[in-house]
């Protein structure tokens with residue numbers, strides 16, 4: 001994003017200097033207007049060219065998208081989707097994703113905290129309520145091992161949000177850079193009253209440095225101020241801010257060389273139907289309900305404008321159909 005803006009400014013200043021040089025000659029008013037119009041036209045053309053180069057840059061070969069499994073949860077579908085039944089309960093998957101890029105590996109979401117494998121009490125009443133699968137094979141290390149990676153192989157960790165099933169293992173990547181919105185990390189520690197239950201204070205506390213240290217974060221972080229981020233400056237992996245489900249939510253745009261554009265939604269869309277049939281979520285977990293609907297609209301725009309597909313984290317039918325790591329999308 002920064003790169004795009006810088007390139008545009010260079011082009012504009014080139015045109016501006018060019019005009020100023022010729023403008024020093026005593027041109028007639030008509031001549032000056034013609035020069036100005038030409039300058040504006042050239043600037044617009046250069047900006048458009050810049051846009052097209054950026055928008056349709058080729059994704060680097062060797063990119064891969066892996067789907068990892070952080071277990072599953074049990075709940076009434078109505079908890080997530082408006083007017084859906086609460087009984088019988090359904091089991092929803094908890095997905096994580098790794099994107100391999102020539103310049104580094106990006107993890108999108110960190111799943112349930114692995115502490116619940118040995119210590120279910122870490123989740124308090126959430127453990128009994130959600131009945132998570134907590135076998136060692138769904139730990140983040142076991143899942144990364146399926147693609148011959150360890151946490152140290154991850155360059156950037158991007159969290160869709162800090163709820164217990166997405167931000168659980170953020171503390172396990174001391175050598176990676178966490179990409180998170182400032183309002184999400186603040187809100188996760190101290191949310192409004194109806195929303196506190198889905199954040200685990202211990203998950204957030206692991207990101208905080210020790211007492212007396214001036215730098216607040218214990219791990220490297222890119223704290224975004226209500227903005228998007230093109231991670232490798234090539235349009236291939238772009239963090240998209242998405243306030244809705246939580247205060248500082250994020251989606252991830254992944255532009256793969258063969259598969260094309262895939263949007264990883266996190267909980268900006270729970271089920272495929274939410275987006276394709278415009279079914280609103282249950283308001284119980286919606287920080288900004290209108291923001292969620294705007295998120296659906298944005299996904300549909302991406303589908304229409306660049307043939308994007310989208311991958312949800314919790315849709316049981318969709319998850320069944322994914323290629324699971326070590327298989328991949330390229």
Ligand SMILES: [Zn+2]
Nearest residue numbers: 163165166267
């Ligand atoms: Zn979730």
